[in-house]
Amino acid sequence: MPEIVFDSVEKSYGPTRVLEPFDLHLADSEFTVLVGPSGCGKSTTLRILAGLETLSGGEITFDGNPISHLDPKARDIAMVFQDYALYPHMNIAKNMSFALRLKKVAKSEIDERVQRTADLLNIGHLLDRKPAELSGGQRQRVAMGRAMVRDAGTFLFDEPLSNLDAKLRAKMRTELAEMRNTIDKNMVYVTHDQVEAMTLGDRIVVMANGVIQQQGTPEDLFKSPVNKFVAGFIGSPTMNFLDGDLTDVGGTMTVAGDGFSLPLSDALAARLRTHGGKAVTLGLRPSSITLEETAGAAIDLRVIVAEYLGAQSVLVTRCGTEDVLVEANSATPIAPGTIRTFGVLTDELMVFDRTSGLRI
Amino acid sequence: MLANANRLTPYLFLAPAILILAVALMYPVGYMIWASFLDWNPSQRIAEADFVGLRNYTNLFSDAAFLESLGVTLRFAAVVVTVEMVLGVGLALLLDRQLRGMTILRTVFILPMMIAPIVVGLMWRYMYHPTVGILNRTLKSMGLDPVPWLSDGGWAFTSVVIADVWQWTPFIFILSLAALQSLPKSAMEAARIDGATGWQLIFYIKLPLMMPVLIVTALLRLIDAFKVLEVILVMTNGGPGLSTEILALRISRTASEFRELGYAAAMSNLLLILLMVLTLAMFFYGKIMDARAARIRAEAEEAV
Ligand SMILES: Nc1ncnc2c1ncn2[C@@H]1O[C@H](COP(=O)(O)OP(=O)(O)OP(=O)(O)O)[C@@H](O)[C@H]1O
Ligand SMILES: [Mg+2]
Numbered sequence: 105m106p107e108i109v110f111d112s113v114e115k116s117y118g119p120t121r122v123l124e125p126f127d128l129h130l131a132d133s134e135f136t137v138l139v140g141p142s143g144c145g146k147s148t149t150l151r152i153l154a155g156l157e158t159l160s161g162g163e164i165t166f167d168g169n170p171i172s173h174l175d176p177k178a179r180d181i182a183m184v185f186q187d188y189a190l191y192p193h194m195n196i197a198k199n200m201s202f203a204l205r206l207k208k209v210a211k212s213e214i215d216e217r218v219q220r221t222a223d224l225l226n227i228g229h230l231l232d233r234k235p236a237e238l239s240g241g242q243r244q245r246v247a248m249g250r251a252m253v254r255d256a257g258t259f260l261f262d263e264p265l266s267n268l269d270a271k272l273r274a275k276m277r278t279e280l281a282e283m284r285n286t287i288d289k290n291m292v293y294v295t296h297d298q299v300e301a302m303t304l305g306d307r308i309v310v311m312a313n314g315v316i317q318q319q320g321t322p323e324d325l326f327k328s329p330v331n332k333f334v335a336g337f338i339g340s341p342t343m344n345f346l347d348g349d350l351t352d353v354g355g356t357m358t359v360a361g362d363g364f365s366l367p368l369s370d371a372l373a374a375r376l377r378t379h380g381g382k383a384v385t386l387g388l389r390p391s392s393i394t395l396e397e398t399a400g401a402a403i404d405l406r407v408i409v410a411e412y413l414g415a416q417s418v419l420v421t422r423c424g425t426e427d428v429l430v431e432a433n434s435a436t437p438i439a440p441g442t443i444r445t446f447g448v449l450t451d452e453l454m455v456f457d458r459t460s461g462l463r464i
Numbered sequence: 465m466l467a468n469a470n471r472l473t474p475y476l477f478l479a480p481a482i483l484i485l486a487v488a489l490m491y492p493v494g495y496m497i498w499a500s501f502l503d504w505n506p507s508q509r510i511a512e513a514d515f516v517g518l519r520n521y522t523n524l525f526s527d528a529a530f531l532e533s534l535g536v537t538l539r540f541a542a543v544v545v546t547v548e549m550v551l552g553v554g555l556a557l558l559l560d561r562q563l564r565g566m567t568i569l570r571t572v573f574i575l576p577m578m579i580a581p582i583v584v585g586l587m588w589r590y591m592y593h594p595t596v597g598i599l600n601r602t603l604k605s606m607g608l609d610p611v612p613w614l615s616d617g618g619w620a621f622t623s624v625v626i627a628d629v630w631q632w633t634p635f636i637f638i639l640s641l642a643a644l645q646s647l648p649k650s651a652m653e654a655a656r657i658d659g660a661t662g663w664q665l666i667f668y669i670k671l672p673l674m675m676p677v678l679i680v681t682a683l684l685r686l687i688d689a690f691k692v693l694e695v696i697l698v699m700t701n702g703g704p705g706l707s708t709e710i711l712a713l714r715i716s717r718t719a720s721e722f723r724e725l726g727y728a729a730a731m732s733n734l735l736l737i738l739l740m741v742l743t744l745a746m747f748f749y750g751k752i753m754d755a756r757a758a759r760i761r762a763e764a765e766e767a768v
Contacts (some may be wrong), residue, residue, distance in 0.1 A: 154657055155656075155657075156653050175656070176653075176657045177656060177657075177660070177661070178657045181657060182655045182657065182658075183654070185650055185653070185654060187648035187650055187651075189651055189653060189654040190651065190654070191650070191651050191654070191655070191669060192648065192651065192673065193672045193673055202655070202658050202660075202668075203658035203659050206658060206659050206660055206664060206668075207659060232760075233760070234760065237760065250654075250658075254658075314674070352678070428611045
């Protein structure tokens with residue numbers, strides 16, 4: 105399956121620039137996840153790759169061959185559309201088999217493949233219906249099935265699970281994860297869902313406002329985000345950000361702000377010494393704050409609400425005027441309204457330049 | 465009591481409209497039906513005419529001229545609607561794209577439809593004129609033989625068809641274009657990704673999705689084609705011979721030239737029945753589609 109390279113690809117609609125020039129390298133058989141807030145250009149990127157939109161600059165190559173002049177048909181791509189895009193006049197079986205029928209695949213094989221895929225997606229009993237007679241989630245599964253019956257080299261998924269209930273979504277996610285490991289295809293997957301992005305992606309590409317912020321493995325993005333945006337986007341519950349100033353307290357680099365003063369680890373301090381500015385934003389993951397105050401640097405937080413999730417709870421607390429999320433074991437009862445000292449694992453802190461947002 | 469009154473209220477409000485409709489529509493139709501049973505000369509008052517029962521109708525089927533005229537009408541309608549559908553839909557498929565100047569082009573395309581039929585007839589008659597008409601002049605300048613556009617039976621029919629196609633293709637074109645532009649764009653994109661070529665896209669996606677509109681359009685045109693009169697009246701007046709004498713023309717001649725009002729009424733009724741059948745076909749097409757959708761839904765529900 106092709107190695108796909110975007111070489112300074114850009115896209116404008118008239119005067120509006122939707123995608124800034126970007127480079128992207130999708131290795132053979134890689135599962136790439138595009139994430140980013142609504143309107144950042146994820147669908148546009150997929151549509152350019154599929155050949156549904158022309159690009160305004162740059163070039164896309166498959167194994168080194170430029171393809172931007174090629175029809176969608178010639179790109180050997182299957183796609184799940186964000187709005188399903190089913191054929192309204194065909195029943196589900198016909199919808200799913202359309203590409204195979206155009207390719208003149210033998211009827212018995214078509215039937216077999218359609219049935220197998222439909223059963224996998226739990227839509228086997230709907231094959232005779234028209235799309236208008238299905239629920240949103242069922243249509244979405246048909247859209248998924250229509251792509252999956254095909255034997256394309258590259259699969260594009262535009263938020264394919266967004267309309268499914270939690271249980272079905274988890275099942276489909278497993279299914280996709282398995283597909284990713286067993287079949288040797290390129291997959292590009294757009295999602296809003298943290299868990300989907302982290303569990304499925306070999307590589308995650310974080311986009312915002314038509315600009316790729318960072319790309320890398322899920323671990324890369326989680327452990328070393330390049331900026332505040334990526335740090336805030338990857339990980340659930342989301343990272344807490346506290347504005348503070350760098351100070352030197354008795355030889356220890358410390359970030360102090362409204363209601364907190366946290367010492368930095370030596371490694372971080374070393375990096376910060378060469379950094380000129382004083383105004384920074386501190387990033388703490390909810391998982392880096394523990395109930396044991398002795399586990400790290402102390403911070404006093406007022407607990408506002410405790411969101412019970414089962415074994416874990418997310419505590420919404422306040423530090424000065426900022427909300428701070430804390431991930432805590434539900435075993436320890438915590439009454440809302442109390443002020444409590446928590447321990448911060450200072451090794452896991454991140455510091456961002458407050459003006460540029462870049463991680464230091 | 466009150467409930468009863470409430471149920472009647474709508475009819476009360478409808479009553480004036482129904483009354484006017486009854487008078488304006490049913491009276492002439494009833495008059496025509498009654499007349500078709502009479503041997504009625506325009507110099508007589510209707511009460512003086514002899515009642516002849518179904519004779520007018522039975523005569524119709526042994527009247528070679530009438531049958532010829534019916535044949536011409538059927539042939540004309542079939543040819544005209546087929547050609548117009550193919551051209552109109554074809555043009556719509558061609559011009560369904562965002563190009564500069566397309567709006568102006570579309571407007572130009574629908575101009576013929578806006579011209580009064582009499583004017584269209586006159587215009588074409590001049591163009592078909594054997595010596596000074598633009599068509600024969602052009603042929604001549606190219607060194608070709610002139611064509612007897614309106615003076616030869618076979619050609620006259622073709623000429624009349626051409627004029628009608630010229631005037632009414634735009635009708636099909638704009639309706640098809642509207643249908644095309646309201647098709648779901650994303651289904652088209654999905655088909656392109658699924659590997660459909662341009663033609664496959666047209667035959668498997670666009671045309672099937674346009675079909676309900678196309679069927680209604682074709683029926684509307686068909687009904688209209690059965691009633692065409694003015695253009696042909698002006699161009700050929702039915703000639704040469706009976707080659708272009710469509711039913712409407714035959715009826716008007718029977719009434720005004722042969723002065724057989726009863727007979728003309730019988731013809732009109734037959735035409736009316738023909739049109740009624742078409743209209744009902746259209747109506748039932750809609751019904752059948754609805755019923756089909758309902759049945760599928762019911763089956764689907766059962767299957768759950
Ligand atoms: N045809 C168009 N003309 C002008 N602007 C467009 C067009 N299509 C998309 N855009 C703009 O391009 C930007 C990116 O759109 P895109 O559909 O790629 O977003 P997205 O990341 O997929 O968002 P979502 O998560 O909501 O699906 C948006 O700001 C949108 O308004
Ligand atoms: Mg999108």
